[in-house]
Amino acid sequence: MKKEIAITAYKCRKCGKIHYPYHDRCLECKGREFEQIKPEGDVTLLAYTAIFNLPWGFDQRYLILGVAEFENHVKAMGQIKVDSVDQLKAGMKMKPSWEPVRVQYGEDVYGLKFEPME
Amino acid sequence: MRDVAIIGAGMIPFGRRDEDTLMEMLAYASLKALDDAGLGDKSVDAVYLANMGGGMLQHQSAIASSLVDRLSLLPAAADTVENGPASGASAIKNGLLAVASGYYDTVLVVGGEKMREVTGWRATDFVATMTHPQAEYPYGITLPGMAGMFTRLYMEKHGVTREHLLAVSLKNQEMGTLNPYAHVEMALDREGVFDSPHAVVNNPVSADPLHLYDLCPVSDGAAAIVICPLEMAKKLSKPPVLIAGFGQATDTHTLQERDDPTDLKAVTLAAKQALEMAKLKPSDISVAELHDAFTILEIAESEHVGFFKKGEGGKAAAAGKTRLGGQIPINLSGGLKARGHPVGATGVAQVVDIVWQLRHELPKTRQVKNAQTGLTVNFGGFGNNVLSFVLKRVEP
Ligand SMILES: [Zn+2]
Numbered sequence: 415m416k417k418e419i420a421i422t423a424y425k426c427r428k429c430g431k432i433h434y435p436y437h438d439r440c441l442e443c444k445g446r447e448f449e450q451i452k453p454e455g456d457v458t459l460l461a462y463t464a465i466f467n468l469p470w471g472f473d474q475r476y477l478i479l480g481v482a483e484f485e486n487h488v489k490a491m492g493q494i495k496v497d498s499v500d501q502l503k504a505g506m507k508m509k510p511s512w513e514p515v516r517v518q519y520g521e522d523v524y525g526l527k528f529e530p531m532e
Numbered sequence: 533m534r535d536v537a538i539i540g541a542g543m544i545p546f547g548r549r550d551e552d553t554l555m556e557m558l559a560y561a562s563l564k565a566l567d568d569a570g571l572g573d574k575s576v577d578a579v580y581l582a583n584m585g586g587g588m589l590q591h592q593s594a595i596a597s598s599l600v601d602r603l604s605l606l607p608a609a610a611d612t613v614e615n616g617p618a619s620g621a622s623a624i625k626n627g628l629l630a631v632a633s634g635y636y637d638t639v640l641v642v643g644g645e646k647m648r649e650v651t652g653w654r655a656t657d658f659v660a661t662m663t664h665p666q667a668e669y670p671y672g673i674t675l676p677g678m679a680g681m682f683t684r685l686y687m688e689k690h691g692v693t694r695e696h697l698l699a700v701s702l703k704n705q706e707m708g709t710l711n712p713y714a715h716v717e718m719a720l721d722r723e724g725v726f727d728s729p730h731a732v733v734n735n736p737v738s739a740d741p742l743h744l745y746d747l748c749p750v751s752d753g754a755a756a757i758v759i760c761p762l763e764m765a766k767k768l769s770k771p772p773v774l775i776a777g778f779g780q781a782t783d784t785h786t787l788q789e790r791d792d793p794t795d796l797k798a799v800t801l802a803a804k805q806a807l808e809m810a811k812l813k814p815s816d817i818s819v820a821e822l823h824d825a826f827t828i829l830e831i832a833e834s835e836h837v838g839f840f841k842k843g844e845g846g847k848a849a850a851a852g853k854t855r856l857g858g859q860i861p862i863n864l865s866g867g868l869k870a871r872g873h874p875v876g877a878t879g880v881a882q883v884v885d886i887v888w889q890l891r892h893e894l895p896k897t898r899q900v901k902n903a904q905t906g907l908t909v910n911f912g913g914f915g916n917n918v919l920s921f922v923l924k925r926v927e928p
Contacts, residue, residue: 433789435667441789461793463680464740468672469657477672481681481788489788491668499740504688515671525670 417512419526423488424448432487455485457508457528464499471516482508482528492526507531533632535762537772537926540569541887546753546872547715554583554590554646557754559602561877562642565756566603570768576758577636578609582623582643583876584616588658589650599642609636616662617825618912619643620755620879621780621919627759628775637760643881644754645874655750659875662913664786676747678787678914679826680739686794687741692831694741696846698726700827701745703855704863708870710897713881715751715872746827751872755881762926769928773887776812776905777922779805785916798918799836799909806907807838810922814838817922818903819889820860821882823911824867830854833909834862837920856900864889864898879910883921890925 423434428445434453439446462480478494480502493515496502508528515525542564544557552560558581566572581596592598596610615622620643627639647655656674663669663678686692701720708714725735725745735743765772781801787793807814814837822837824830835845839860840853848854854862865871865885868878886906888894906923 435664435786441784460788461681461685463677463684464737465672465674465677465680466736466738467652467656467674467676469660469674470651470653471657472672477677479671479673479677479681491671491673491786491788493671504684523670 419453419510419512421453421490422450423453425451434488434490453484453488453490457482457484457510459502459504459506459508462494462499462502480528490526492528495527495529501530534634536628536631536759536775537762537765538757538759538887539765539768539772540565540758541884542568543713543755543881543884544753545713546751546874548648549752554586554644555598555602557646558599558642558644561644561754561756562603562640565758569758571758575605576608576638576640578630579605579640580623580626581612582619582880583612583645584614584619585645585658590646615917616912617875618879618910618917618919619876621910624880624883625778625780625919628778631759631761639759640756641880642754642756643877643879645876646752647750647874648752652750667786675914676739676742679828680742682793683742683828686828686832689794690843692846696831696850697746697827699850700824700830701869704824704867704869707864708866711866711871714866714870715749716870720745742826748825748868748873751874753872753874753877755877755884757880757883771891771928772926773890774924774926775921776924777806777810779803780919783916787914796832796836796915798915799833802918802920803837803909806920806922812905812922816905817860817907818905819864819900820862820907821865821885822862822909824863824869825873829911830862830867837909861900882908882910886923890923
């Protein structure tokens with residue numbers, strides 16, 4: 415079953431700046447009231463890397479990670495479902511999903527994953 | 533505000549120091565700095581101890597209290613300063629402000645870290661605890677991973693190439709072979725790590741597009757300085773080194789919330805403040821120690837500090853302009869890349885290396901002739917907390 419992307423971003427009620435993650439005051443105008451919004455629309459890959467020295471808690475040999483921007487300007491990090499960075503290019507459209515990204519204390523931790531649209 | 537000078541500097545060799553505890557390393561470096569300052573049998577008013585991982589890696593807290601006890605510095609004031617990989621420079625800043633204000637006269641600043649006590653797997657996780665606990669850490673991102681993303685963006689925007697990054701690795705590892713305090717004392721062979729078909733095996737991708745030899749090692753080590761008012765320092769025999777300027781700035785926790793993730797605003801601001809306070813321009817600096825945890829950072833910082841225009845730093849490194857005898861010699865200690873990066877020690881070690889340069893105490897192979905001014909950049913998180921110092925030689 416496909417899970418909903420459980421990320422909440424915060425839109426400043428005063429100036430409209432979109433924040434993710436949460437800040438207690440707006441980074442632009444220091445406003446304190448935010449509208450909670452969900453990441454929506456097309457997703458564009460901004461930056462990516464493949465890491466081969468993983469931190470404690472990860473069993474695989476490597477991990478491909480990136481930052482992508484949703485159409486409504488929410489930017490977030492996620493794991494990328496490709497075999498190699500050769501399949502990636504900044505600016506390409508990605509399909510987001512909400513899936514287990516690691517296991518902690520025997521439980522799945524869910525997070526963002528991206529995969530190229532094609 | 534009083535002018536503040538460095539009168540003692542000491543370091544222990546960085547590397548894998550299985551034989552020493554964290555506290556022993558801190559004590560050895562402190563004693564070297566106290567002896568160098570001629571305070572062998574005297575006390576100090578206060579101690580600022582820089583350390584990031586004592587609580588996590590050694591399961592030991594409040595270590596400044598423990599150190600003053602070991603060193604018989606009681607009842608000196610003592611604080612531990614934790615500011616990630618910028619802890620060292622933060623501790624120096626605390627000491628500087630305390631002496632400048634007139635509150636304390638003599639202050640010991642020591643930084644140390646013992647990272648090889650745990651596996652590389654654990655050490656990588658320890659450093660990754662600096663990342664955002666919800667938006668970054670759960671994904672498995674590491675500091676090299678952040679640097680990898682930054683490198684690709686920086687390459688695309690400012691034309692840095694792998695050849696430029698290689699020039700930094702080659703220079704810094706070569707300088708490491710000349711520095712008895714360096715962790716990595718092996719010169720790199722360009723053929724073996726870049727040109728030959730075996731390079732993919734010898735120098736594999738570590739955090740794409742960064743390769744193994746673009747990254748600093750995981751190290752144990754400690755370094756210390758003693759500071760006091762300049763007027764007191766002038767009565768001593770060694771040339772005092774004036775802390776002529778300092779700056780510190782912060783930036784967003786996550787890279788994604790920066791308008792331009794290739795713009796290291798905190799580096800620009802910290803260095804600008806330090807230079808303005810010292811009334812100097814980047815071109816007035818004789819020698820610099822920059823925070824090259826990754827080769828790309830030496831290039832990016834050399835541009836953000838103002839030594840080179842954006843897009844020129846990589847070319848300058850490849851053309852030898854940052855070597856000894858070049859336009860602005862950078863990381864003649866070997867930098868983090870070769871001296872090593874025991875996180876809490878680094879910011880202090882950078883200043884120790886500049887003190888030695890400004891006292892003209894180094895062997896010819898590493899000494900900038902007649903060096904008068906030095907600059908440091910200590911880079912915390914991924915550029916979210918950065919400190920810079922400008923140091924100046926004062927004739928005794
Ligand atoms: Zn706002």
